[in-house]
Amino acid sequence: MTLRAVAPWAVILAVALSVGAAFAKPDGTSTMPTKRPVDYEVGKRLWAQSCWQCHGESGKGDGPAAAALVGGVPSLEGKVRGNDLDRLVKVVQAGRGAMPAYSEDIDEHDTRRILQYLEGKLEGRAPPPDPDKEKDKEAEEGGEGQ
Numbered sequence: 001m002t003l004r005a006v007a008p009w010a011v012i013l014a015v016a017l018s019v020g021a022a023f024a025k026p027d028g029t030s031t032m033p034t035k036r037p038v039d040y041e042v043g044k045r046l047w048a049q050s051c052w053q054c055h056g057e058s059g060k061g062d063g064p065a066a067a068a069l070v071g072g073v074p075s076l077e078g079k080v081r082g083n084d085l086d087r088l089v090k091v092v093q094a095g096r097g098a099m100p101a102y103s104e105d106i107d108e109h110d111t112r113r114i115l116q117y118l119e120g121k122l123e124g125r126a127p128p129p130d131p132d133k134e135k136d137k138e139a140e141e142g143g144e145g146q
Contacts, residue, residue: 040128043117046110050102051118059118069098080119088115 037045054073056062059080061073080088092111095101102111120127 038128038130039113040117040120041130042110043113043115044127046106046114047117050106051114054099059122071098073098076118077122080115080122082116082119085112085115085119 036042052063053065054061054063054069055076056066056073059076061075063073066073089108089111091099092106092114093101093103093108106114
C-alpha cells in the first residue's frame with residue numbers, strides 16, 4: 001500500500017479520535033449524547049417555543065399575547081385528550097380562527113408531542129422519569145446503571 005492510499009484513512013482516524021476525545025470526561029465516561037430527547041421533553045420545548053405566548057403556560061388561554069387578540073384565546077382545559085389527538089394535530093397544522101397554521105414550522109409528529117405534553121400538564125400528571133437521569137443517579141449511588 002502506498003502512502004497516498006493510506007493518508008486519507010489516517011486523517012479520518014485522527015479526526016474520529018479527536019472528536020471522541022472532545023466528548024470524554026476525565027473519569028473516562030462520555031458526555032456525547034446517547035439518543036434523541038424523550039417525546040415529553042420535545043413537546044415541552046416546542047410548547048415553550050411556539051404555543052405558550054397565546055395559550056399560557058398551563059394552556060388556559062392566559063398567555064401574554066392573548067390580551068392583544070380580539071376575542072382572546074380559549075382555554076384548552078378538557079379539550080386535549082388522547083382519543084382526539086388526530087383531530088387536534090390537524091387543527092394545529094391547518095390553523096383555526098385567529099390561530100395561524102403551524103404546518104410550515106412544526107411537523108405532525110412534533111405537533112403530537114406538544115399535545116401529549118399539554119395533555120399531561122392539563123391533567124396534572126408528573127413528567128415521566130428521564131432514563132438518562134435515572135442511570136446517572138444509579139451510577140452516583142454505585143448501582144447497576146454503570
